[in-house]
Amino acid sequence: MSETQQPLLSVRNVKVHFQVASGESVLPWTAKKTLKAVDGISFDLYPGETLGVVGESGCGKSTLSRAILNLIPATDGEIVWMGKDLRKGGSRDWHRVRRDIQMIFQDPLASLDPRMTVAQIIAEPLRTHRPELGNKEVMARVRQMMRRVGLTEQQINRYPHEFSGGQCQRIGIARALILEPKLIICDEPVSALDVSIQAQIINLLKELQREMGLALIFIAHDLAVVKHISDRILVMYLGREMELANKRALYDTPTHPYTQALLSAIPFPDPARERSKTIQLLSGDLPSPINPPSGCVFRTRCPRAEARCAEELPKLHAVSGDTQCSCLLT
Amino acid sequence: MFSKAKRQEMAQNLGGTLEAAVVEGRSPWKDARIRFKRNRAAVISLVLLALIGLLVVVGPWLLPNTFDDQDWSAGQPYGPTMAGWHLFGTDDQMRDLLVRVLMGGRITFLVGIVGSFVAVVIGVSWGAIAGFMGGKVDALMMRFVDVMYALPFMLFAILLMTFFGRDLFQMFIALGLLSWLDMARIVRGQTLSLKSKEFIEAAHAIGVSRLSIIFRHIVPNLLGVVVVYATVTIPNVILTESVLSFLGLGVQEPMTSWGVLVENGAQHMDVAVWMLLFPAAFLMVTLYCANYVGDGLRDALDPKDR
Numbered sequence: 001m002s003e004t005q006q007p008l009l010s011v012r013n014v015k016v017h018f019q020v021a022s023g024e025s026v027l028p029w030t031a032k033k034t035l036k037a038v039d040g041i042s043f044d045l046y047p048g049e050t051l052g053v054v055g056e057s058g059c060g061k062s063t064l065s066r067a068i069l070n071l072i073p074a075t076d077g078e079i080v081w082m083g084k085d086l087r088k089g090g091s092r093d094w095h096r097v098r099r100d101i102q103m104i105f106q107d108p109l110a111s112l113d114p115r116m117t118v119a120q121i122i123a124e125p126l127r128t129h130r131p132e133l134g135n136k137e138v139m140a141r142v143r144q145m146m147r148r149v150g151l152t153e154q155q156i157n158r159y160p161h162e163f164s165g166g167q168c169q170r171i172g173i174a175r176a177l178i179l180e181p182k183l184i185i186c187d188e189p190v191s192a193l194d195v196s197i198q199a200q201i202i203n204l205l206k207e208l209q210r211e212m213g214l215a216l217i218f219i220a221h222d223l224a225v226v227k228h229i230s231d232r233i234l235v236m237y238l239g240r241e242m243e244l245a246n247k248r249a250l251y252d253t254p255t256h257p258y259t260q261a262l263l264s265a266i267p268f269p270d271p272a273r274e275r276s277k278t279i280q281l282l283s284g285d286l287p288s289p290i291n292p293p294s295g296c297v298f299r300t301r302c303p304r305a306e307a308r309c310a311e312e313l314p315k316l317h318a319v320s321g322d323t324q325c326s327c328l329l330t
Numbered sequence: 331m332f333s334k335a336k337r338q339e340m341a342q343n344l345g346g347t348l349e350a351a352v353v354e355g356r357s358p359w360k361d362a363r364i365r366f367k368r369n370r371a372a373v374i375s376l377v378l379l380a381l382i383g384l385l386v387v388v389g390p391w392l393l394p395n396t397f398d399d400q401d402w403s404a405g406q407p408y409g410p411t412m413a414g415w416h417l418f419g420t421d422d423q424m425r426d427l428l429v430r431v432l433m434g435g436r437i438t439f440l441v442g443i444v445g446s447f448v449a450v451v452i453g454v455s456w457g458a459i460a461g462f463m464g465g466k467v468d469a470l471m472m473r474f475v476d477v478m479y480a481l482p483f484m485l486f487a488i489l490l491m492t493f494f495g496r497d498l499f500q501m502f503i504a505l506g507l508l509s510w511l512d513m514a515r516i517v518r519g520q521t522l523s524l525k526s527k528e529f530i531e532a533a534h535a536i537g538v539s540r541l542s543i544i545f546r547h548i549v550p551n552l553l554g555v556v557v558v559y560a561t562v563t564i565p566n567v568i569l570t571e572s573v574l575s576f577l578g579l580g581v582q583e584p585m586t587s588w589g590v591l592v593e594n595g596a597q598h599m600d601v602a603v604w605m606l607l608f609p610a611a612f613l614m615v616t617l618y619c620a621n622y623v624g625d626g627l628r629d630a631l632d633p634k635d636r
Binding site: 094113128 | 532
C-alpha cells in the first residue's frame, strides 16, 4: 500500500440508485421513488491487497460489488481500472476487463450450471476469452487448476450436484482463477458453509492470493473472517462509507461509533471475558434506503448523535494514519 | 496365500487402475433416465407407443389390401374375418378397415408430432426471448399471446380451412397455432426464474455474451420442462385433430385419420360395431400411453415437483 504504487482499481463516489414504485399506488403515472442502495462510495485498491467490506444486511455490499463488474450499472461516479474509467468506455472495455476481474459467489451450488460438468464449468472463462486455445490445452489447464484448488482430477466429468458445498466453492474458485485475473471479488464466499469448511476455503484463498499476487475484495458480515483475511477494511452502513482503515487500526482503535458498536458484538472464545464484556447495543432498526435520515445516515441509532448530525452531510476524512472516518465528531 | 512379489504386483495394479479411473458423473439426464426406468407404467406405455408406431408405419406395406380398394366379393361389409385378410372387417364402402386404421394412424401420428414440434419451436423461442429480454418487449410479446388466447380456436380453424381449402398442411398450421401459446407462457415463466439464478449471474460476470447465455445456460435448463410439456401436447393435438375431422374439417376422403374413422364408425355402430371399436381402441390406447409417458417424464425430470 505504498503511496508510490498505482492503484489497480479506484472507485470514486460510486452511486447505484434504483427507481422503485412507491408503496401506496401501482399506477404507472405515480412518481417513482429512489432507492439509494449505494450512495457515494470511494476507495482505492492496490495490487495484491485484500479489502474487506463489512456491514449489516441490506447496506449495499453486494450491490457495490456488482456495480464494479457492471452487472448492475452504477448510476453515477467513476470506476477506474488501471487508469481507465470504465463507465465512460463501451461494452468492449467491460468485456476486456472481465478477463482481469472475476467473482466468487455466495451460494456455491447455485452459482454452477446444474447441466454442465465440472470441466465445462471451469473451462467456460477460457472458452469465452481465449477462443484461440485448443481443446487439449484448455483441458490441461482445467486439470492443473483443479489440482491447485484441491480437487482430484478423477472428478472432472462429474456434475455440481454430486459435490459438497465446500467442493462446489472450490470449483467456483477454480473457475474464477483459470484466466489468472488480477482481482477477485468474493461476495460472502463462505457464509453458506460450515465453520470448518470456511477455514479451509479462506486459507485456500489466502494461499492462492500469495502465489498469484491477486487482489481481493472480500465481502462478508462475519467480522472474524474479515479480520483473518483482510489488509484494509471498509465499513458500510445504508449505502454509505462509515470507516476505511487498516485492519489493525480498525480492530484496535475503531473510530466511528458504528464500527465500535459492530466490534463490541464480536463474541470472545473465552467465557470469562465473554461474560464481563459490555455490548454496545444499537437501538432501533435499519432505516429505509428509500427515505434515509438527513445528514449522517447513522444518526438515528448513534449513541453520540448531536443536533448538527442531522444537518451536515459527513464526508470521509483522514483521522490518523491510514484511517479514514465519516463521523462529524471525529 | 500370495507371494510377496505377487501381492506387490497386485497392489500396483490396483493403484494404477484407481489413478487411471476418471469417475464418470451422473448427469441430470442420466438420473432422469434411471428414474423413468423405475416407473413401470411409463415404460410399458412407451413400449406400446413404439409398437403402435411401428405397426402404423410398416403395416400398410405388408398387408395385401390397400386403404382405398373396395372388396365387393361378399356383396356386403365383412365383419372381422380371415377371409381376404380383413382382420378388422371392412367399412360401409367395402374398404379394408385394418389398413384404413393403420393409414389413419400415420396421419394422426404425423399430426401429433408435427403439431407439437411447431408448438415447441415457436413457443420456446417466443417464451425464452420474452422472459430473457424482460420489460417492454416482454409485456408486448405476452399481450400478443393473451390476444391469441382470446380468439375462439374453433372459429379460427374453420375460417382457415374455408379460406385456404382443406389441406393437411393447413391443419398443421392451425394446430400449431393453437398449442404454442401454452408453451410460450410456461417457457417464459421458467426463463424468468432461471434468469435470476446465480449461475446466470456468474456467466454474465465471466463475460459470456447474451446469446450464448440463452443457448448455453438457459435453454438446456429449460429442456426438461419443454420435453414434458411436449409429450402432454401430443395427445392434445391428436384429440383436436380428431375433433376437427369429426366435424368434417380434417383430412379428405379417401385418406383418413382416427378421428374420421371414429366419426364414420359412430354413424354405423348399430349395424357394424367393429367400424367404431377398432379405431376407437387404437386412439384410446395411444392417448393413454402418451399421457402416461408424459407423466413419467415429468416425474423423472423434476422429482421435486411431485
